[in-house]
Amino acid sequence: xxxxxxxxxxxxxxxxxxxxxxxxxxxxxxxxLWYKQEPGEGPVLLIALYKAGELTSNxxxxxxxxxxxxxxxxxISASIPSDVGIYFCAGQLNNAGNMLTFGGGTRLMVKP
Amino acid sequence: xxxxxxxxxxxxxxxxxxxxIECRSLDFQATTMFWYRQFPKQSLMLMATSNEGSKATYExxxxxxxxxxxxxxxxxxxxxVTSAHPEDSSFYICSASxxxxxYFGPGTRLTVL
Numbered sequence: 001x002x003x004x005x006x007x008x009x010x011x012x013x014x015x016x017x018x019x020x021x022x023x024x025x026x027x028x029x030x031x032x033l034w035y036k037q038e039p040g041e042g043p044v045l046l047i048a049l050y051k052a053g054e055l056t057s058n059x060x061x062x063x064x065x066x067x068x069x070x071x072x073x074x075x076i077s078a079s080i081p082s083d084v085g086i087y088f089c090a091g092q093l094n095n096a097g098n099m100l101t102f103g104g105g106t107r108l109m110v111k112p
Numbered sequence: 113x114x115x116x117x118x119x120x121x122x123x124x125x126x127x128x129x130x131x132x133i134e135c136r137s138l139d140f141q142a143t144t145m146f147w148y149r150q151f152p153k154q155s156l157m158l159m160a161t162s163n164e165g166s167k168a169t170y171e172x173x174x175x176x177x178x179x180x181x182x183x184x185x186x187x188x189x190x191x192x193v194t195s196a197h198p199e200d201s202s203f204y205i206c207s208a209s210x211x212x213x214x215y216f217g218p219g220t221r222l223t224v225l
Contacts, residue, residue: 003155031212031213033213033214035216040203040219040221041218041219042116042118042205042207042216042217042218042219043156043205043216044216045114045213045215045216048212048213050212088155088156098144098209098211098212098213098214099146099158099161100146100158100214102155102156103155104154104155105154105155107153
């Protein structure tokens with residue numbers, strides 16, 4: 001099925017650095033979501049964005065819903081080792097029964 | 113809030129046997145539940161969508177007779193992998209949806225020998 005274009009695919013950074021990842025789509029979405037998945041676990045919702053242009057923070061995480069509704073980014077500031085995992089973006093259409101379209105994921109590795 | 117559980121967390125079975133995986137929304141009623149499978153280093157692939165009391169809607173390429181889904185109540189959906197084969201080995205994840213957002217279970221690791 002369709003996937004969102006998520007980049008980068010992987011990042012290996014030093015503890016304390018800031019991280020940025022983004023997702024783009026050829027079609028619009030009404031909602032953008034960011035999930036984190038750790039090995040052997042299901043995805044955990046980090047941030048949900050419901051309005052074009054919306055900028056939302058959750059601790060050290062900040063995400064924005066692009067004004068065109070076709071993109072979103074997630075920033076992590078001052079990374080720590082427990083930020084390690086795979087981050088997925090997902091787009092949702094309100095009239096699609098809450099179905100999600102996922103990005104390919106960004107694998108984040110943090111060096112202490 | 114919005115906790116989804118899955119049971120079992122991991123299962124090993126012999127080829128040809130059937131395996132049932134349960135997905136429960138613990139603190140909310142889920143009008144819709146979704147079943148995904150995930151291969152190593154890949155994103156989640158939607159298998160089917162189920163609404164309470166009605167037949168599941170399967171994605172293209174997913175065999176409905178092999179992956180039986182039952183959504184008997186607003187808090188429980190089950191996925192049964194029938195006549196499992198080694199190629200069915202994967203990480204199966206369910207999610208439950210309230211009116212806005214999907215909340216995911218912790219996943220079930222299925223290994224078919």
